[in-house]
Amino acid sequence: MSQLNVVGQSLERPDAYDKVTGGKGYPVNVKLPGMLHAKMLRSPYAHARIVSIDASRAERLPGVKAVLLPKDVPQIKFCPVFFVPVQAPSMVLDFDVMNGERVRYVGQPVAAVAAITADIAEAAIDLIDVEYEELPAVFTPEEAMAEGAPQLHDEAPNNIAKTPFFEYGDLEKGFAEADFIFEGTYETQRVHTCYLEPRVCVVDMDRQDNVTIHVTTQHLFGTREKLAFALGIPETKVKVVKSPYIGGGFGGKLELTAMEPVAALLSKKCGRPVRLEQTRQEDFITTTRNPIKVYLKTGVKKDGTFTARYAKSILDCGAHATHGSEVIMVHGAFGLFFNYHAPHQKWEGYTVYTNNMIGGGYRGYGAPQGSFAVESQIDEICTKLNLDPIAMRLQNARKQGEPHPFNPAFTLATYGLADCLREGAAKIGWEKARRRDKGSSGAKKRGIGLAVHPVWVSGCMGFPDIYEHSGAIVKINRDGTADLATASMDIGSGQIATLTQIAAEALGLPAGAVRMSSAGDTDNLPFDAPTHASRVTYSSGNAVKEAALSAKKRLLEVAGSMLEVSPADLEVSDGKVSVRGTPSKTLSVAEIAQRAESPFVQMTAQGPQPTVMEEKGTIIGLSSLAPKSNPTPCAAQFVEVEVDTETGEVAVLHAVYAHDIGRAINPKAAEGQVEGGFQQGMGYALMEHIQFDPETGSCLTTDFLDYKMPTAVEMPRKIDSIFIETDEPTGPFGAKSLGECCVITPAPAIANAIHDAIGVRFTQLPITPEKILRGLGKI
Amino acid sequence: MALYKLKEFHAPKNMQEAINILGKSQEAEILVLAGGTFLHGLEARGLLSDVEELVDIRKAGLDAIRDDDRGLLIGATVTFSQIQTLPSVQRTPWLAGLSDALAYPPVQIRNTATIGGCVSASCPFFDVPTALLALGATVMVKGGEAGERQLALPDFLAGLFVNSLEPGELVTAVAIPKCPGNGASAFIKLEGNANDLAIVNAAAYLSVDSQKTCTEAYVALGGGVAETAVLSDAARQILIGSKLDAATLQTASEAVTADISPMSDHRASAEYRGAVAKVIVRRTLERAIARLA
Numbered sequence A: 001m002s003q004l005n006v007v008g009q010s011l012e013r014p015d016a017y018d019k020v021t022g023g024k025g026y027p028v029n030v031k032l033p034g035m036l037h038a039k040m041l042r043s044p045y046a047h048a049r050i051v052s053i054d055a056s057r058a059e060r061l062p063g064v065k066a067v068l069l070p071k072d073v074p075q076i077k078f079c080p081v082f083f084v085p086v087q088a089p090s091m092v093l094d095f096d097v098m099n100g101e102r103v104r105y106v107g108q109p110v111a112a113v114a115a116i117t118a119d120i121a122e123a124a125i126d127l128i129d130v131e132y133e134e135l136p137a138v139f140t141p142e143e144a145m146a147e148g149a150p151q152l153h154d155e156a157p158n159n160i161a162k163t164p165f166f167e168y169g170d171l172e173k174g175f176a177e178a179d180f181i182f183e184g185t186y187e188t189q190r191v192h193t194c195y196l197e198p199r200v201c202v203v204d205m206d207r208q209d210n211v212t213i214h215v216t217t218q219h220l221f222g223t224r225e226k227l228a229f230a231l232g233i234p235e236t237k238v239k240v241v242k243s244p245y246i247g248g249g250f251g252g253k254l255e256l257t258a259m260e261p262v263a264a265l266l267s268k269k270c271g272r273p274v275r276l277e278q279t280r281q282e283d284f285i286t287t288t289r290n291p292i293k294v295y296l297k298t299g300v301k302k303d304g305t306f307t308a309r310y311a312k313s314i315l316d317c318g319a320h321a322t323h324g325s326e327v328i329m330v331h332g333a334f335g336l337f338f339n340y341h342a343p344h345q346k347w348e349g350y351t352v353y354t355n356n357m358i359g360g361g362y363r364g365y366g367a368p369q370g371s372f373a374v375e376s377q378i379d380e381i382c383t384k385l386n387l388d389p390i391a392m393r394l395q396n397a398r399k400q401g402e403p404h405p406f407n408p409a410f411t412l413a414t415y416g417l418a419d420c421l422r423e424g425a426a427k428i429g430w431e432k433a434r435r436r437d438k439g440s441s442g443a444k445k446r447g448i449g450l451a452v453h454p455v456w457v458s459g460c461m462g463f464p465d466i467y468e469h470s471g472a473i474v475k476i477n478r479d480g481t482a483d484l485a486t487a488s489m490d491i492g493s494g495q496i497a498t499l500t501q502i503a504a505e506a507l508g509l510p511a512g513a514v515r516m517s518s519a520g521d522t523d524n525l526p527f528d529a530p531t532h533a534s535r536v537t538y539s540s541g542n543a544v545k546e547a548a549l550s551a552k553k554r555l556l557e558v559a560g561s562m563l564e565v566s567p568a569d570l571e572v573s574d575g576k577v578s579v580r581g582t583p584s585k586t587l588s589v590a591e592i593a594q595r596a597e598s599p600f601v602q603m604t605a606q607g608p609q610p611t612v613m614e615e616k617g618t619i620i621g622l623s624s625l626a627p628k629s630n631p632t633p634c635a636a637q638f639v640e641v642e643v644d645t646e647t648g649e650v651a652v653l654h655a656v657y658a659h660d661i662g663r664a665i666n667p668k669a670a671e672g673q674v675e676g677g678f679q680q681g682m683g684y685a686l687m688e689h690i691q692f693d694p695e696t697g698s699c700l701t702t703d704f705l706d707y708k709m710p711t712a713v714e715m716p717r718k719i720d721s722i723f724i725e726t727d728e729p730t731g732p733f734g735a736k737s738l739g740e741c742c743v744i745t746p747a748p749a750i751a752n753a754i755h756d757a758i759g760v761r762f763t764q765l766p767i768t769p770e771k772i773l774r775g776l777g778k779i
Numbered sequence B: 001m002a003l004y005k006l007k008e009f010h011a012p013k014n015m016q017e018a019i020n021i022l023g024k025s026q027e028a029e030i031l032v033l034a035g036g037t038f039l040h041g042l043e044a045r046g047l048l049s050d051v052e053e054l055v056d057i058r059k060a061g062l063d064a065i066r067d068d069d070r071g072l073l074i075g076a077t078v079t080f081s082q083i084q085t086l087p088s089v090q091r092t093p094w095l096a097g098l099s100d101a102l103a104y105p106p107v108q109i110r111n112t113a114t115i116g117g118c119v120s121a122s123c124p125f126f127d128v129p130t131a132l133l134a135l136g137a138t139v140m141v142k143g144g145e146a147g148e149r150q151l152a153l154p155d156f157l158a159g160l161f162v163n164s165l166e167p168g169e170l171v172t173a174v175a176i177p178k179c180p181g182n183g184a185s186a187f188i189k190l191e192g193n194a195n196d197l198a199i200v201n202a203a204a205y206l207s208v209d210s211q212k213t214c215t216e217a218y219v220a221l222g223g224g225v226a227e228t229a230v231l232s233d234a235a236r237q238i239l240i241g242s243k244l245d246a247a248t249l250q251t252a253s254e255a256v257t258a259d260i261s262p263m264s265d266h267r268a269s270a271e272y273r274g275a276v277a278k279v280i281v282r283r284t285l286e287r288a289i290a291r292l293a
């Protein structure tokens, strides 16, 4: 790798100043003239038939401009997930915006109102009289699959929305070859991503069905496709405006919900823009990470080699399958089976309907649920067989140079798991900590644990039905700076910083000379797949690099003409183009761009003079391409915990992450990703849990008092991030990705550390103080 | 949800005016507004949609503080932050438990939450009332038919979110009597994260004579161990006259079981609350003892 100038620098994020001074780029701050405010009425019942709706009282409330009822909404079924085609055959097509006949979970929208203020809209929805006929409801997937359970969707007997499976080798033979067999059931809970900016949209839909929407989304083009479909209008009637950034997503803004089409239809009715902002309470019941119960059985030789693995996973997708059809696949493949070799494997997955809230995307996308099972069980095996947890993992793990597990056309060109384990262990002092006294006298016991996880994608190249390509436009300005435009959304994780640094590096411009265009929409930007699946740095990054290189090619052509040398003899660095070997022959990028942009015929003292035609035209580069491969970032995570054996409280004292991410484009931003990932993973491990009333199915944890997530106070005082730069050959300047590894490992690492501290194994998340005391036999 | 039915927002300039307003509006849905931190929570949960009048008492002259040898008399609208700045709260072992409790709410809340609001809410999950119980606090009340009353805090806290105020009555101050002898107090909260109401909390006040024999003991618990924060008489009986050795602390902590009836909710089960209550009480007693001169 040649010398890097901009990539690898911890530059200040370009969006930082704007965000700390009010964040005018957030969709929540968009205001349009004449804008109305909407609220949705939601079902109080988990399962009911809608007998009648009478909105006349609401319509009469002063300030109300329109009421939207199911009859006003196209009754179309589709898959609202952004990263697949709207009628993707691999997905379940069961979602509708506002069902007029039946509600299947508490919180399902049944009507909506637009009014001159949000308060009036809220008062008005209370005046809508809905008569329901309650139906029996079912809240656990096991009960939902049982004989005689209420059936949620006609097309899904026994409430099973999807049953993927795979098998290879001969499972029975594999178990017969094992010296030991380990079995366990591992359960994970419903959690919310807790993005800071609520889901919100401002929509203008005119009588000709032209729609313009500003919205908190992780995908502009997915929003366009699904919203158009839901409204029953051609896709290009919808223009989705790119907000400079949104206030967090984490996978929680990766599908169309009722909000966008409802606001659009209200806007059309009123002839005015309509804003719909969800409350935190509504957000909590809009999307969630799917809870999955995993039964896992593993056969091992005495030395720790896997002979066979079998797993059965039951995913509760709630009232509609949406992401649940894909999460189950990622869970089975990435979460459970790809990480380690075993000659004989079998997996069965079940995505099951219940009368719970609908599931969604969340960082890790099925892998955290799998990893909790796998990485916990490996520790159980190590304890029982007295094996070293690091050696045991390395022994069974895939290795650099092996074929990629799901697409043998790719190889694991870079896969630094062994280095991650080595460096992480050294940093936390693994050997010493494992051997030390746990503090047997006091109430507080310390323990140490680890977990590893690769994410088998930097993007999703090679998956059925998943959008992958990215595009970018790079334009060089007369002042020597460049503008970058992409449809890739910055969802808070530093996409603007990363992509502009890649562009600057590729162009040979100094740090800060590339600006992310703040204006753009689906009409004028090239398609980009969503900001999801650990893909932006790698996939969008490659597209940005390509567009920058194409702009650079043109830059050198113009410079070559100006300097009367071949472009091949030129190089660009720090905003200057010079002739290789003759540093005196130099032009600034600004001079070249000015020449390119200047009039062909120029007035001189001698009168009008033509200049060189070949030098004219904006220096611009375009790209639109699918990524070349699917390189695999991986992480080893170590944590030290302290368990209060009298109260059950767990404090995480220290976390160490070692990540192979290929290359850290902006190390500080990368650290931020890792620390944020730990916070979410730690919340998953210890406290976060969307809970419902078991009788009525209504949500009990609708604010941050009842929904517990780690605050700055609970976070470990020390988080060490180690980046192992393996220089991925297909990545932009060697980069792979980082988004998800860091959120997958904390739960099993913490569970393993708790086991190390107190000798009790917990297999149900979250591991609350109460569960700890029960585990210790104290209650 | 908004205050749809709100018709009047009163901002009385003195206590009498406030009492007059409350007295006139007995039938209406009227609420006193102090720091608003609790009311805001109710409003956000849609529980105030019937309220027609609010009486903002922050300018009603109820913010005096008297700190002398009779003890502390804190006006109803004095904020937590203001209490934290009092020398006796900052420096004396006697009020150290109150200081412990005041440190838990986030600073934004401390800057606006009032002592009158915190007792009037009668919320068993708050911290400051538990600390006040262990210090033998009294609530000063004016207005209504009685005109003026003083209620010991245990009598004032009538039930879950219910206080003993009669229509037209207003809390004007909270009094903490000067501790007899050499006392020290402490408070500990068990919480799910730093942004939490107590799962269990405990406060203790202890004093000893020159022989290190315990002469006075108050043990209070809150956080869902009962419908209101409560005093444990069982623990008090065991502690008074004892040498406050480890075995006595253990017995006293276990005795609190007799005085509590913990609740189960989605945050913790009654069993868990009952089990950790003993632990937290013991640790609180240990902390108070460490502060004894």
Ligand SMILES: Cc1cc2nc3c(=O)[nH]c(=O)nc-3n(C[C@H](O)[C@H](O)[C@H](O)COP(=O)(O)OP(=O)(O)OC[C@H]3O[C@@H](n4cnc5c(N)ncnc54)[C@H](O)[C@@H]3O)c2cc1C
Pocket (backbone or CB within 6 Å): B031, B032, B033, B034, B035, B036, B037, B038, B039, B040, B041, B057, B076, B077, B104, B105, B106, B109, B112, B113, B114, B115, B116, B117, B118, B119, B120, B121, B125, B126, B127, B128, B129, B165, B169, B170, B171, B172, B196, B197
């Ligand atoms: C984010 C957050 C964190 C918190 N953390 C903690 C914590 O860690 N520990 C803790 O102890 N507490 C905590 N609290 C609770 C806080 O202490 C109480 O909300 C506060 O003390 C209430 O006082 P206020 O002045 O804001 O009351 P208000 O909300 O104004 O009123 C509370 C109630 O009392 C009534 N009222 C108020 N004043 C009077 C009066 N003088 N006479 C009669 N009735 C009156 C009101 O009508 C209302 O019913 C927290 C609250 C929030 C919102």
